[in-house]
Amino acid sequence: MTAPLTDPFARAITYLRVSVTDRCDFRCVYCMSENMSFLPKKELLTLEELDRMCSAFVRMGVQKLRITGGEPLVRRGVMTFFRAMTRHLDSGALKELTLTTNGSQLSRFAGELYDAGVRRVNVSLDTLDPDKFARITRWGRLPQVLEGIDAAQKAGLRIKINAVALKEFSEAELPRITEWCAERGMDLTWIEVMPMGEDIGDASRLGQFWSLRDVRAEYDRAFTTTDLTETTGGPARYIRLGETGQKIGFITPLSHNFCESCNRVRLTCTGELFMCLGQEDMADLRTPLRDHPDSGEPLEAAIRAAIRRKPKGHDFDYSRQRADGQMPRHMSHTGG
Ligand code: SAM
Numbered sequence: 001m002t003a004p005l006t007d008p009f010a011r012a013i014t015y016l017r018v019s020v021t022d023r024c025d026f027r028c029v030y031c032m033s034e035n036m037s038f039l040p041k042k043e044l045l046t047l048e049e050l051d052r053m054c055s056a057f058v059r060m061g062v063q064k065l066r067i068t069g070g071e072p073l074v075r076r077g078v079m080t081f082f083r084a085m086t087r088h089l090d091s092g093a094l095k096e097l098t099l100t101t102n103g104s105q106l107s108r109f110a111g112e113l114y115d116a117g118v119r120r121v122n123v124s125l126d127t128l129d130p131d132k133f134a135r136i137t138r139w140g141r142l143p144q145v146l147e148g149i150d151a152a153q154k155a156g157l158r159i160k161i162n163a164v165a166l167k168e169f170s171e172a173e174l175p176r177i178t179e180w181c182a183e184r185g186m187d188l189t190w191i192e193v194m195p196m197g198e199d200i201g202d203a204s205r206l207g208q209f210w211s212l213r214d215v216r217a218e219y220d221r222a223f224t225t226t227d228l229t230e231t232t233g234g235p236a237r238y239i240r241l242g243e244t245g246q247k248i249g250f251i252t253p254l255s256h257n258f259c260e261s262c263n264r265v266r267l268t269c270t271g272e273l274f275m276c277l278g279q280e281d282m283a284d285l286r287t288p289l290r291d292h293p294d295s296g297e298p299l300e301a302a303i304r305a306a307i308r309r310k311p312k313g314h315d316f317d318y319s320r321q322r323a324d325g326q327m328p329r330h331m332s333h334t335g336g
């Protein structure tokens with residue numbers, strides 16, 4: 001292993017989120033527009049390039065890889081990439097290989113993911129009502145996702161559910177989805193909707209915002225809640241429900257309270273490294289990767305130079321009901 005990655009604020013970078021595709025079989029309303037244009041294939045990192053890229057980060061101290069997208073499981077050949085990463089788990093350099101998925105392809109891939117060393121999977125699911133599910137995902141169908149979750153649990157994968165908190169939409173969902181997760185031994189995390197995408201100035205998006213403070217208040221009303229002090233270095237805070245033993249997480253990316261412990265960077269499917277989810281600065285890693293197929297050194301130098309530019313924090317701000325600090329990127333670009 002080469003010297004570990006540390007940013008100018010003495011934060012060790014140990015967590016890489018990798019988007020392996022910008023494509024998706026859903027069109028969730030808060031994430032994509034109905035008519036998305038996707039990148040031409042030559043722009044994407046090949047599976048072999050993804051391997052070289054991730055392996056460079058692992059050599060530099062990354063211990064956790066989260067594969068995302070777009071929908072990672074619609075990338076052709078993605079299991080070849082997962083299997084290639086198994087060697088880093090076997091060597092002990094990588095502690096965790098995981099993914100975030102909409103669950104639509106889990107029936108097909110759960111067993112192979114387990115065999116590749118994946119143990120935990122985040123599945124995004126906002127509602128258990130088939131009609132509401134179809135409305136929010138536009139192209140998704142709930143039974144397919146529920147079957148996928150079943151298959152994953154049978155294969156031995158631990159599932160955490162991520163639900164985006166949307167005013168009106170989620171309020172009625174909260175008790176039901178919480179109970180459903182408890183019955184299946186799954187933790188649940190609520191994500192505050194973020195100002196992403198070019199149509200962000202749109203008042204309807206701001207109207208969808210449901211503060212996680214209010215979500216938390218719902219739990220306090222209905223359950224005995226205990227704050228958990230653990231942190232993953234990310235934007236999630238957790239409580240435990242006394243009645244079910246479940247862990248409920250809250251991801252408030254719009255607050256700044258987690259930046260000081262940020263341990264992560266994000267790689268897009270085209271090889272751009274974003275050092276902060278809320279800033280536009282990025283580093284092109286594809287060029288040093290492609291220009292030097294036989295040497296990892298230029299790539300490692302580019303990674304180090306990028307980490308030296310990692311900002312202290314981000315600039316999201318909903319407080320004046322304007323999307324200040326808004327980002328022109330869609331979540332499917334940086335992978336959330
Ligand atoms: N397709 C996979 C999925 O849905 O889990 C992985 C990619 S998706 C971009 C990752 C996460 O970002 C999902 O949990 C999704 O709900 C969340 N997400 C997408 N757009 C968002 C937004 N505008 N604000 C907050 N979360 C968002």
Ligand code: SF4
Pocket residue numbers: 024025026027028031032069070071102124331332
């Ligand atoms: Fe696809 Fe995930 Fe975005 Fe939904 S949130 S459109 S499933 S990438």
